[in-house]
Amino acid sequence: MTVTRNPSNTANSAVLVLEDGRLFRGRSYGARGTALGEAVFATGMTGYQETITDPSYARQLVVQTAPHIGNTGVNKDDAESRRIWVAGYIVREAARRPSNWRSEMSLDAQLVEQSVVGIEGVDTRAITRHLRERGTMKAGIFSGEAAARSDAELLSEVQSQRSMEGSRLAEEVSIDVQYAVEPSDHGWEGEPRFTVAALDLGIKTMTPKHFAQRGVRTVVLPANATYDDVTATGAHGVFMSNGPGDPSTADTQVALLRKVLDAGIPFFGICFGNQILGRALGFGTYKLRYGHRGINQPVMDRRTGKVEITSQNHGFAVDAPLDGPVQAPESRFGRVEVSHVSLNDDVVEGLACLDIPAFSVQYHPEAAAGPHDSAYLFDRFIDLMAAVAAAPAADLNTSINDEENN
Structure with a gap:
């Protein structure tokens, strides 16, 4: 892979890096920084709050196949545990504002509050097809200053993390x-x-x-x-x-x-x-x-x-x-x-x-x-x-x- 610097150095830039070298560039969603884990996809059209608060998703970067996420916000009653457990969150189009009478906070705000790094504006259909063909794999989301490093540096960090196989969580x-x-x-x-x-x-x-x-x-x-x-x-x-x-x-x-x-x-x-x-x-x-x-x-x-x-x-x-x-x-x-x-x-x-x-x-x-x-x-x-x-x-x-x- 050619060693290059990411083209955008703005605070809002983000990149998803897969273990096999595939990159998807988008915008920061939630907290900024680095999230490492196993990239997996979830096929539910609804229920994103149940997904992110399910402890079974610990140390996983979840790709939502549904294109619009965050429309109904979040509330304390629908949480399935005491916190968000996904290591990182990947969506195609995040709601600009929630619209639901039960909403107490936007999903974006809760991700920030709980320091969960995400990315939006990426082709989640292409990511899902890639994972279906190649299988789940190590991955990382990098945003803000973390995304300004070279692609080679980011890939090396992704590949050096622990595998889900053999992990006691x-x-x-x-x-x-x-x-x-x-x-x-x-x-x-x-x-x-x-x-x-x-x-x-x-x-x-x-x-x-x-x-x-x-x-x-x-x-x-x-x-x-x-x-x-x-x-x-x-x-x-x-x-x-x-x-x-x-x-x-x-x-x-x-x-x-x-x-x-x-x-x-x-x-x-x-x-x-x-x-x-x-x-x-x-x-x-x-x-x-x-x-x-x-x-x-x-x-x-x-x-x-x-x-x-x-x-x-x-x-x-x-x-x-x-x-x-x-x-x-x-x-x-x-x-x-x-x-x-x-x-x-x-x-x-x-x-x-x-x-x-x-x-x-x-x-x-x-x-x-x-x-x-x-x-x-x-x-x-x-x-x-x-x-x-x-x-x-x-x-x-x-x-x-x-x-x-x-």
Whole structure:
């Protein structure tokens, strides 16, 4: 690549540099400076606030395929976590001003407030096509003075950063101190039906709310919680959330889950939690070429034949056989089958254990993608906890199979 100085040295200039040397020049959006991470694209036409506050996007530069972003501003009620987690933000055309009765701040202002570097005025369709052809890759956004350096210097900084493969990020986005979400705070009358211990690997705000609306108390635990921490909550079930990073690094969480499964405690996992269940059962994981990200991902429930329109954000997947049921590689956990598959590429989208009370999905049932196609999974988990609580040990397998077939 020819070493040149960027043609514009104005404070408003910005450039997106991809690992393979492709450059896209535009204007600064949000904070000015440098943002490094993995370039990925998200295909949702709406819901940008949910996207940027999803902890699963930690250390990623998100390309929004929808051309107009920021039209409705941002507000505190729609945030899915305590802050913006995207490392950088890439849009074609940013709204000049928000127009919505719920708006409390412009998206641009919030990006500045939280020091998130972005770029606008770039061809996001061309960027997306490039990532689809070449796969997700390291990238950097440089604006203001940072963009005035030579292209060669910028590319070198991009290429020298850590890869997403091998990155352990769940502990970076998780909480430090546990907290509880009570059903009584979300319209439930009466005593809680169950208590769920939820491991925060990058949990979104709506997940405990879904449990609370169904009468379930959720105790949210840090990502490094121990089995003793889980049992100390008096949990009737264990939940593992979505989150960022490479599941091959989640040895601590895999070891915890195996203790949970050995104890016969009902388990439900989503996204990163699905990958952890896969590893706990003895399956491997692998990195997808460009991942699944957006609120329009079609998934088939193989048991019912129904298709759900799901919200997803993952760059890794479970490597499990689609023809099942099969004996889990960790044989003490019995039989398992792939319960859900992606209709785009046959990626594993769910696992169901047939001899122990555990299941998971790769997508986000707390999100309103379909808009409520996947909410039944919370009810399925509650029914599973009820079945395990009511069934004598000798009848446990029958209860699990009955529940899984409903």
